[in-house]
Amino acid sequence: MPELAEVAYYCSRWNPGCGERILEARLNGRIRCFRNTEPTRLAALLEGNRMIDSRTHGKRILFRFDKRLWLSIHLGMTGSLSIRASKANLKKHDHIVLNTSIGWLVYNDPRQFGVIESFEADQLPEFWQNLPPEPISKTFDLRYFRRLARRGSRKPLKSYLLDQTRFPGVGNWMADEILWQSRIRPQRAVDSLDDEETRKLFQSVKRVSRIAMERIAPDYSDPPKTWLFHRRWRTGELCPKTGDLLKREKIGGKTTCWSEYWQR
DNA sequence: ATGCATGTTACATG
DNA sequence: ACATGTAACATGCA
Structure with missing residues (x-):
């Protein structure tokens, strides 16, 4: 968990x-x-x-x-x-x-x-002694994020986000949440992101990490009701944004949930 | 019973 | 050597 x-x-x-x-x-x-x-x-x-x-x-x-x-x-x-x-x-x-x-x-x-x-x-x-910045930290800013992305990787963003040296703390549900909130499909590669998408992905990384810490860390409360979090655990659930059936598939060996029309 | 699980890594493959 | 994908770990649950 x-x-x-x-x-x-x-x-x-x-x-x-x-x-x-x-x-x-x-x-x-x-x-x-x-x-x-x-x-x-x-x-x-x-x-x-x-x-x-x-x-x-x-x-x-x-x-x-x-x-x-x-x-x-x-x-x-x-x-x-x-x-x-x-x-x-x-x-x-x-x-x-x-x-x-x-x-x-x-x-x-x-x-x-x-x-x-x-x-x-x-x-x-x-x-x-020598830790990479956590997404919630101040040094994890857009410039730093762009530098991470520049080390070009062609693997799917889903796997990329699970890399603990780049995104310490991000796990399976957080990665799905980040991609859904930034409206980018998990199969896309870092290389393929344009400037605007890169910025949106950055903002979602920051936002999901911050709100997760605010909500879950103190007493294990649930994340906001509007999040994908509540819909991603089993098949048959609907996208909170579009009402369409959510997709579920293994990407990089991990079950991944996304919304086909919401995410590009 | 069968399949699957929010993590990591050793090993396989190209 | 490098980048990426897969199997394995041990147990419980639907």
Whole structure:
């Protein structure tokens, strides 16, 4: 599920744990999520450590602990963060469970496509030191956007928008929303856009990211009712603008939804 | 039962 | 080497 704003939402769900000491850490080390980190060692490092800070960038989350420890989480397809009141509430796929005085911080992930990594250092882990601008940031302006587009790519815009080095945080539904709002078909290539289309695409990237953050990040509210978002999940739904049947097809391996007459 | 899922990447192909 | 496409990962749901 998690794209830009959902990731920010889940990150914030652990906020009450900020400043808390980890009394006990239970990590399910047999799952795929621990691809690059040794879970036994991480559990030992977490215990007695205090969470002091959290941040997100695109789809990544980073928690800082006070004794040379960083915990990095990518939620994959089905990862989520929450706090459970007691261990009686623990569920089957709760793979990380951190006991604190305010409750159990939980990472849950049924499909285990998420990635958990830890870093033992005083300074920021390398990935976080030189980040590309997020679409919501001020430095992500039209000039920057044009520069991204100039590195010509002939792959469909749908796939282009999912490139996390260019559009950190943009996922499948956001890409469809951005293209629908800019009235451009997902099959088009960056190369084929004229100046006006480039500007419209830029504006939609900014707008969809900003409004998603405003609506979803604080409490997981739905995006505006007028958005494609509410119509793109199953076949048979109609375009909110034209009333025509929406198209659904795989592009670049991802299910894509668009409105044939609305988008050119 | 079958097909599909909001993410990423290793591998295949041209 | 480069650019793009596909299969695979593990589980749950319609």
